[in-house]
Amino acid sequence: MQTRCCRNTTAPGLAALGLLLALCAPPAVAGDCPAQLRIGVIDYELRPLLLAGERTATAQGLLIDWVRQAVSRSGCALALSFERMPVRRGRVELERGNIDIWAVALVDAGLYEQGALPMPRGLPDAMLGFYRASYSLYVLAGETRIGWDGDKLSGPADLSVGIAPVQALVDLSRDKGWTVDRAVDTPSALAKLLSGHNLAAILPDLAIAAQAPELTLKLHRLPPPVLTTWYHSPASKPFAARHPAFIRSYWLELCRIGRAEQRETLPCREP
Template sequence: MALPTPIRRLPAILLALSATAAWALDCPARIRMAYMDAPAEPFFLGRGTVGEPPGLFVDWALQALAATGCNSRVELARLPVARLDKALSEGDLDIVLGVASTSEREQTQAFPGRHGKRLLYVARADIALYTALGDRLVWSGQTRELKGYKVGVARAQMPANLAASQGWALELAPDNASNFRKLESGRVQVLLETSILADPYFQAHPLPGIRKLNPPLATLEYYAPASRSFQRDFPAFTEQFWLQLCRQSRTVLRELPACNAG
């Protein structure tokens, strides 16, 4: 599939650290990398195009690439989530940043080792409900407790799929920032959001009565999966990139467990 233009090409010097690294033997000449086109602060900044600064996740990825010792040319693009999945699954992208692991994605995309062998996720977040009703809304994890409420959720993201499976009345927003504003304006009284985005937002923009409801509906781990063809062609590089990306994330997300290389 044709990817959108412009694609941001990064100077190779930003990614060079040591050409003598053992795993540099299978360095790719080019890496087609992409991430979602909607903002998800502070991880992805701006909308639609690769901007400056691009956000934490992109910074971590570039630092991780430098740490591999590879002198690869990186092409960055932004796409809607559904197109990211399709392009990666079909081998039209090499790496996608900030994607949650799901059983469906693991059937067509390459993720770090699973089943407790590694702790190489880059971020971890609860999918949780937020309300500005304070203690007036009772939640113990039962779907029926939200009967009569409209739940705000960002479309084309994992919380939207989860909310739809609950049978709730939904108010769809184009992105997370718009979803937050709907709660602030009173258009909805309940949101379903990822905690890694919602918690810092509501700390920076306090809202009277705001409360995160427990228990969460799910907990997700976020990675930078590769296409299966890319992992097959550059297995050592891909493993090192995943390890270095995990280590970069821990410089900020220090509450997460140490990266376990197996």
């Protein structure tokens, strides 16, 4: 898929080039436009990508805007519907083809079977992840019994680490041999940490950074991050098979938009 070039008379730096590319819209995906797009969205807050709200409320946040922009840049005019749902249900609905796209996901082994991802060499393409995400260990401010050096976690013998229902975090914790308390979602994992139910929790750094100052002052982050990876937006396999040109355009443009917003200098590879 070729894109139109934006005219520029100067040689931009890498950051400026990323922003420039994000403004370059591709031509219409001729003959491959779906009539509608059913998009599943996690039902909890992940600021700034997704804002809080009731499950029945309209999904809002940067990610919703980016999805709309990515679809618009394909040149296709289609109806978009967003439905908020728990992660487990969303991945089941994706596998069954009841939704066309699951808006945001961390890649794990199960996702390869449940959905379609840009995988030019049999692995998720980091050059098409749309947002760099990091997850870190957090403890309450003033907690001195727990240590993390990037490899080993030390603390009381009965230490339990709270985690959100993210399979990549489950797998990582299992590999480390950590005892975990799996919360229903990220806000629940944070609440359990704040209440003292867990002495430590693995939480997304972007979500914690977006919290109110009075809350973040209660927390202490233990560097380095436990996990740094890219968010992807997988499609259902039937949808990707029916509309290969459209989904390639969607992945590429979502990558460009998200990286421009983060001021990422790493370019997006065309699928």
